[in-house]
Amino acid sequence: MPHRTFLAFIWPSLLAMVLFIAIPILSVGYQSLFVEHPQMMTEVESCGPFGCKTERRVDAAAMSELRAESPMGRYNGMGTYTNPSHLAFDEVGAAWRGSESFGQFLRLVMNLPFYKALFFTLAYTFIVTPLVIVLGFCIAIAVNTVSARLKGPVIFFSLLPMIVTPLIGALVLFWMIDARGVIGATLQQVFNDPQLSLKASPTLTWVTLFVYGVWHSAPFAFVVFYAGLQTVPQDTLESAMVDGASRWERIRFVTIPYLMPLATFIALMQLMDNFRVFEPIIGFSAEANATSLSYLIYSDLRSGDFPLFGSAAASSILTIGGVVILLTPVLIRTWREFKRKG
Amino acid sequence: MKDFLKASVAITALLASAGIASAECGIEKGSVRILSNDFAALHAIATAAETCASDTVKVTKNQTSEHKNIQVPALTTNPASYTVAVIATNSVVPLLTGDLVRPLDDYVAKWGQDLQESQLIRVDGKIMAIAFMANAQHLFYREDILADNGIAVPTSYEEVLAAAKTLRDKGVMQNPLASGYKPGWDLAAEFVNTYLGTGGEFFKEGSAEADINNDNGIKTLETLKEMSTYMSPDFVTYNANEMRPIWEAGDIAMQIGWGSVTGAYIAEDSPSPEIAKATKFAAAPTIGGGTIPSAALWWDGFVIAKNISDEDAEASFRAMMVGISPATAEANADAAVWLVKGYEATPAAVGVVADMQGGARPYPMVPYMGLLHTALGDNLAEFMQGQESAEQALADVTAAYNTAAKEAGFLD
Numbered sequence: 001m002p003h004r005t006f007l008a009f010i011w012p013s014l015l016a017m018v019l020f021i022a023i024p025i026l027s028v029g030y031q032s033l034f035v036e037h038p039q040m041m042t043e044v045e046s047c048g049p050f051g052c053k054t055e056r057r058v059d060a061a062a063m064s065e066l067r068a069e070s071p072m073g074r075y076n077g078m079g080t081y082t083n084p085s086h087l088a089f090d091e092v093g094a095a096w097r098g099s100e101s102f103g104q105f106l107r108l109v110m111n112l113p114f115y116k117a118l119f120f121t122l123a124y125t126f127i128v129t130p131l132v133i134v135l136g137f138c139i140a141i142a143v144n145t146v147s148a149r150l151k152g153p154v155i156f157f158s159l160l161p162m163i164v165t166p167l168i169g170a171l172v173l174f175w176m177i178d179a180r181g182v183i184g185a186t187l188q189q190v191f192n193d194p195q196l197s198l199k200a201s202p203t204l205t206w207v208t209l210f211v212y213g214v215w216h217s218a219p220f221a222f223v224v225f226y227a228g229l230q231t232v233p234q235d236t237l238e239s240a241m242v243d244g245a246s247r248w249e250r251i252r253f254v255t256i257p258y259l260m261p262l263a264t265f266i267a268l269m270q271l272m273d274n275f276r277v278f279e280p281i282i283g284f285s286a287e288a289n290a291t292s293l294s295y296l297i298y299s300d301l302r303s304g305d306f307p308l309f310g311s312a313a314a315s316s317i318l319t320i321g322g323v324v325i326l327l328t329p330v331l332i333r334t335w336r337e338f339k340r341k342g
Numbered sequence: 343m344k345d346f347l348k349a350s351v352a353i354t355a356l357l358a359s360a361g362i363a364s365a366e367c368g369i370e371k372g373s374v375r376i377l378s379n380d381f382a383a384l385h386a387i388a389t390a391a392e393t394c395a396s397d398t399v400k401v402t403k404n405q406t407s408e409h410k411n412i413q414v415p416a417l418t419t420n421p422a423s424y425t426v427a428v429i430a431t432n433s434v435v436p437l438l439t440g441d442l443v444r445p446l447d448d449y450v451a452k453w454g455q456d457l458q459e460s461q462l463i464r465v466d467g468k469i470m471a472i473a474f475m476a477n478a479q480h481l482f483y484r485e486d487i488l489a490d491n492g493i494a495v496p497t498s499y500e501e502v503l504a505a506a507k508t509l510r511d512k513g514v515m516q517n518p519l520a521s522g523y524k525p526g527w528d529l530a531a532e533f534v535n536t537y538l539g540t541g542g543e544f545f546k547e548g549s550a551e552a553d554i555n556n557d558n559g560i561k562t563l564e565t566l567k568e569m570s571t572y573m574s575p576d577f578v579t580y581n582a583n584e585m586r587p588i589w590e591a592g593d594i595a596m597q598i599g600w601g602s603v604t605g606a607y608i609a610e611d612s613p614s615p616e617i618a619k620a621t622k623f624a625a626a627p628t629i630g631g632g633t634i635p636s637a638a639l640w641w642d643g644f645v646i647a648k649n650i651s652d653e654d655a656e657a658s659f660r661a662m663m664v665g666i667s668p669a670t671a672e673a674n675a676d677a678a679v680w681l682v683k684g685y686e687a688t689p690a691a692v693g694v695v696a697d698m699q700g701g702a703r704p705y706p707m708v709p710y711m712g713l714l715h716t717a718l719g720d721n722l723a724e725f726m727q728g729q730e731s732a733e734q735a736l737a738d739v740t741a742a743y744n745t746a747a748k749e750a751g752f753l754d
Contacts, residue, residue: 199576
């Protein structure tokens with residue numbers, strides 16, 4: 001295709017990408033360099049139903065003047081990135097110097113909010129993604145062998161977890177694993193431990209979140225693989241049969257290599273999705289035991305009286321950085337294949 | 343006879359509010375747009391204010407538990423999206439900080455004849471908000487269970503814990519206690535309550551520097567932790583609202599809960615009337631030999647937006663005067679602990695009134711309290727689950743608070 005024609009076709013999407021992706025990301029990046037102005041405080045007497053008290057208040061008039069002068073706030077450079085809520089360079093350094101063993105160092109670092117969240121996010125991404133691909137593939141193979149009459153309903157039920165709104169799905173499961181819920185109470189009976197709680201124990205909360213993640217995303221992998229299975233060349237399969245290949249050998253040496261590019265695609269999508277894990281944490285009220293990078297952004301913006309825009313922006317940029325690092329190997333692989341074909 | 347009296351009082355109150363409705367509040371023109379939280383007392387107020395609607399007066403409301411998150415942006419626009427924001431001790435602070443509300447002295451002088459001095463929230467001498475109800479957490483207990491086991495109504499955390507132990511040892515209940523220990527806002531609120539009971543201050547005098555990593559803070563955390571050993575293993579996921587079904591199922595003997603929900607706990611149409619009948623309230627427990635209930639006192643009130651026309655502001659104030667009138671309070675006496683003229687405490691109000699009379703301290707109104715509250719909510723869970731020491735938890739809170747306070751400009 002001549003470059004001119006290519007440009008003519010691509011410019012509307014390019015424009016949309018600049019407007020809705022590039023500019024917002026740049027603006028978030030810019031925001032992350034600023035923090036709020038120093039607050040001008042005054043002492044005033046305030047009275048209410050429970051008596052009077054002299055309290056410190058923000059001098060609203062002085063502040064609005066400051067804000068009019070520089071609406072972005074106070075320039076903080078990379079200060080927000082390196083503060084204890086994010087990369088915490090000082091704290092990590094102190095932990096390195098102050099700890100006797102590597103285990104102690106890890107414990108100290110894991111106590112820092114950003115690293116705690118990063119650890120869970122990575123664990124979630126690297127445990128859920130492969131399981132989703134494997135499980136999705138197995139379901140697709142299984143459904144493909146079901147008789148034509150049953151296929152419709154079976155496919156529908158296999159897709160249900162994806163059809164259910166993520167938050168609703170999480171909440172349904174959340175109440176089932178409550179100590180008074182179906183699953184929670186049964187587990188207590190089975191293990192004969194009245195204090196067993198899927199919600200309170202950190203390990204079990206993590207397991208619950210992983211299971212939920214796989215349950216929710218497997219249908220996506222299933223649909224993609226199932227569509228791919230319909231295009232597996234029948235003559236290759238038949239010649240494999242003639243050669244005496246067993247069912248497993250046919251899957252291993254014909255189907256899997258043929259579907260490999262789809263697996264790359266699913267891995268790409270799932271890595272991105274799982275790295276942004278958020279809804280299950282809210283749905284399962286798992287904040288106590290598991291926080292993710294997205295949850296940090298949410299908590300910066302929502303809790304407290306003042307949204308911490310700088311902090312949230314810094315977390316966002318770090319998350320984008322994380323996604324880029326995660327996807328690089330997959331992208332390099334795709335690029336090589338593209339070059340080979342070209 | 344008593345029932346007859348009650349009924350006639352209710353009918354009179356209903357008639358009285360109906361009478362106000364037909365009087366149309368005397369407002370000529372304007373638009374009243376109310377933003378508020380979402381609970382029974384506020385529904386009653388908004389409904390009463392809505393009776394002021396006429397051909398020339400428009401009254402709309404948005405009652406949502408998300409009010410705190412939308413109030414600042416909504417009142418920052420000019421004209422503001424809402425003319426009235428119903429706020430509480432903590433949520434008024436961002437509005438004052440942003441200079442988004444107008445002084446009400448003139449309005450109070452003209453139309454505030456029903457108000458009492460204690461309802462006026464004055465900041466630096468100017469009336470900035472009108473309070474109409476008080477709220478606080480306090481003790482809920484099952485009179486029948488305590489009496490059956492020879493336990494007196496506990497007044498201190500030590501007694502609560504002893505009572506819980508008795509109930510567990512006797513095999514009456516494995517987990518007799520409950521409290522909103524969900525990490526985040528709820529757990530932080532419990533810390534604030536209990537810490538106030540120790541007499542400690544949250545900040546160093548005259549500065550925004552947090553001062554909680556001390557004996558009072560540790561005592562507070564240890565008490566919370568000990569309470570949790572008598573709670574359902576899922577205690578870390580329960581907030582204030584999730585305790586009611588468990589209470590109604592009869593699985594709890596004592597809990598710390600909000601005064602604003604007591605009406606529902608003892609309502610005659612409760613799903614378990616026997617339990618509702620045996621549910622009683624008392625002041626929040628004292629802690630560590632202290633003398634005041636470990637509870638933060640809260641008030642709920644309203645402010646009028648700054649960025650609206652004077653006409654709308656006047657209409658809004660007058661509609662709210664109808665909303666929080668003594669008639670509304672009388673007709674909904676069980677819904678809240680009203681600060682309104684003529685209100686007399688009902689059985690549902692016993693706990694909050696006991697807190698107030700016991701000298702409980704108000705929730706701090708300094709602008710950086712919200713940041714400390716958030717830091718507490720985010721960093722106490724690990725201690726509660728036995729994964730770190732109280733000192734470490736408080737150090738984490740202080741570190742998180744310092745970072746946030748620096749970013750918000752309160753600390754250098």
